[in-house]
Amino acid sequence: DARVTQTPRHKVTEMGQEVTMRCQPILGHNTVFWYRQTMMQGLELLAYFRNRAPLDDSGMPKDRFSAEMPDATLATLKIQPSEPRDSAVYFCASGFRGRSSYNEQFFGPGTRLTVL
Amino acid sequence: DQQVKQNSPSLSVQEGRISILNCDYTNSMFDYFLWYKKYPAEGPTFLISISSIKDKNEDGRFTVFLNKSAKHLSLHIVPSQPGDSAVYFCAASRSGGYQKVTFGIGTKLQVIP
Numbered sequence: 001d002a003r004v005t006q007t008p009r010h011k012v013t014e015m016g017q018e019v020t021m022r023c024q025p026i027l028g029h030n031t032v033f034w035y036r037q038t039m040m041q042g043l044e045l046l047a048y049f050r051n052r053a054p055l056d057d058s059g060m061p062k063d064r065f066s067a068e069m070p071d072a073t074l075a076t077l078k079i080q081p082s083e084p085r086d087s088a089v090y091f092c093a094s095g096f097r098g099r100s101s102y103n104e105q106f107f108g109p110g111t112r113l114t115v116l
Numbered sequence: 117d118q119q120v121k122q123n124s125p126s127l128s129v130q131e132g133r134i135s136i137l138n139c140d141y142t143n144s145m146f147d148y149f150l151w152y153k154k155y156p157a158e159g160p161t162f163l164i165s166i167s168s169i170k171d172k173n174e175d176g177r178f179t180v181f182l183n184k185s186a187k188h189l190s191l192h193i194v195p196s197q198p199g200d201s202a203v204y205f206c207a208a209s210r211s212g213g214y215q216k217v218t219f220g221i222g223t224k225l226q227v228i229p
Contacts, residue, residue, distance in 0.1 A: 004159070035219075042122075042221030043160070043205060056216060091159050105217065107152075107159030 002026045004108035012114045018080040021045050023110045025094030026074055032075045034060075034067055035103060043091070050073065050097055054089040082115045089113070119143045120208050122220035130184070135193040137223050139206030142187065146208035149178060151191050154203045163204070164191070167211070196227045205227050 006025045007024040013019055025032050034046040037067040047067040047109060066081070067073045079086055089112050120138045129135045141149075147168035152160035164188070166173040166180045175178050179192045193200055206220040 033217075040221070043219035045216060045218070048216065055176065066210065081222075093159070104150075104162045104165075110160050 001074060002064060004094050004106055006093055006108035006111050008111060010112045012084055012116065014116050015083055016081040018078065019113060021077045021090055023075040023092030023108055025075060026106055029094035029096050030068060031095045031097045034077050035091040035093065046077070055100045055107045084115045087113055087115050120206055120218050120220040124125040124223050126224040128226045128228060129196045129200055130153050132195045135200065135225055136198055137191040137204050137225065137229065139189050139220055140187055141208050143208070144148050148209045148211045149182060152205040152207060154205060160205055168213045198227050198229050201225055201226045203228045
């Protein structure tokens with residue numbers, strides 16, 4: 001049963017602390033997306049990787065957020081320093097970008113982040 | 117600037133009746149549209165999609181209609197079941213190339229038994 005996994009599922013931290021969220025995409029998928037869900041904005045795209053290369057991180061606050069894919073089985077999203085406005089649910093999704101015009105994205109269960 | 121708009125934050129429908137969820141988009145470059153369903157404490161899951169070359173796509177109880185001239189799409193669920201109670205996200209993309217998907221803020225559907 002292939003699925004995207006995310007850790008931790010919940011994270012409570014204090015303002016100013018570093019937060020690292022991890023994602024294991026589905027084996028064989030070559031695209032990874034990071035989204036943030038808020039009540040006001042819905043699902044916002046933060047970063048997009050294809051074949052481990054970052055193709056779009058325009059939705060990410062550059063001064064405090066960073067996203068990487070150290071290898072094909074791990075994607076990370078870091079916030080340093082964290083702020084209360086970063087409190088949200090962060091989703092990772094993976095997919096396979098092949099020859100067809102569009103491929104479905106498979107989402108992980110999310111990391112609920114609370115910054116006090 | 118919300119390029120994909122879901123103007124109804126919530127909707128309540130009786131079991132067995134039709135649920136209609138609406139979505140509007142502003143970017144005329146979008147040519148592929150999707151609906152995702154999300155249960156609490158889970159990630160969104162793909163439900164149904166439609167390409168701009170079609171105006172209707174049906175999958176069981178779920179049908180998506182696309183009106184390109186109005187930049188409007190809708191998801192019909194017939195008959196609605198209590199298990200359909202979830203948040204539904206409308207999303208849009210350009211086929212090919214980058215495939216960035218733009219999501220709406222979601223509509224919470226409650227199907228009342």
